[in-house]
Amino acid sequence: MASASCRQLLNEHLFCGFKIQDLAGLARGRLCKEIADELDISVNTVNTYLRRIYEKL
Secondary structure, eight states: OOOHHHHHHHHHHHTTTOHHHHHHHHHHHHHHHHHHHHHOOOOHHHHHHHHHHHHHO
């Protein structure tokens, strides 16, 4: 689980439909495709969310 400061940073910069649990899932080895299917969004959207998160870190 993310530390409190990490959770706060993520909450401030995440986009609708993309939650901390989804990001944590990626860290645990879940595929972008699995998360995209679960959220009913495209893999490109998941990758865009991730890119934007990394740009803000």
